[in-house]
Amino acid sequence: MKPPLPADPRHICVLRLSALGDVCNLVPTVRALQRQWPEARITWIIGQGERSLLAGLSGVEFVVYDKATGLAGMRALWRELADTRFDVLLHMQQALRASVLSLGLKAAVRVGYDKARAKDAQHWFTQxxxxxxxxxxxxxxxxxxxxxxxxxxxxxxxDLPIPALAVKEARQLTGSAPYLLVSPCSSIRLRNFRNWSAEGYAAVIEHAWRQHGLKTVLTGGGSTQERQLGERIKALCPQEIVTDAIGQTPLKGLLALIREARLVIAPDSGPVHMANALGTPVVGLYATTNPDRAGPYCWRDFVVDRYPHAVRTFLHREPTELPWGRRVRHPDAMSLIRADEVIERLEAVLALPEISPATEPSDEA
Known part of the structure; x- marks a missing residue:
């Protein structure tokens, strides 16, 4: 028999390790659980970087698992939680590593995806x-x-917490004038192909300056790929209209920059979902990923969506014929996005009433 679901859980475990965009998309579920059961403890098992992004999230206890530590890290986490029994474990990570990690956790009932959505045989590990x-x-x-x-x-x-210090540092970097924030790179993964061209970004950045007086802040991690793309973008733009913050801010600082921005432009990556979470307008650039599945949830109407075109061009199929979530792993897919399309979306967003920031700075350190 299947174990019953708890009617009034006292201790809920959320198992979701990565990635930055996904954990942002998960926060509304955590908030819904808190509204339903305000007295319940919520323990979230999470990755190291993801924890630094969400640190200070009210009412949540984080337990970090660094996947680089492998089985030794799993055993350490199991020892840490050896005396803890959860009323329900919400297994939200579809990866074999996470399923193995779940085996060492004590829970009255384990909840996972239905068979159609489960990957890596996750449904075998849940009840x-x-x-x-x-x-x-x-x-x-x-x-x-x-x-x-x-x-x-x-x-x-x-209600993502942003330290007051992070906001202060962001304002020192950007000044008081409104700005466009561009995060040009997605995470570095094998056959990712989500990044747009330096020429495309430069055309949009110059349009934003000439038509709206918006300078641009470039953000991203400190990888060689990100720095090189940032340098190419800057070389194509008037020097005085671009501030290069690539590799210069921690994740809380990135949140502060996004929160203060007039508009964010980025490919399918963490920053589009951070902007969505903060209520900052965002234009997502999508060709390799289906934005109906993974676009910025509240701003999908403003996505530049070349995914159907990419599917027809490189996979020679119709999108409706593909499994949900199928990516187009082709290095030329993002070249289907034209600068005039991005500019059109930028204009549409800037024509909207300006939105007040979704959160005020917190005192979280």
Missing amino acids: RHLAPHPRAHVLESFLDFARLLGVDDLSLEW
């Missing part, structure tokens, strides 16, 4: 499964866990 939800956005898939537990209020809430 209760979500109801089918074909073609769901990632954020909606996370909310399905709350739905299964009987949560009534699924309204979207983030």
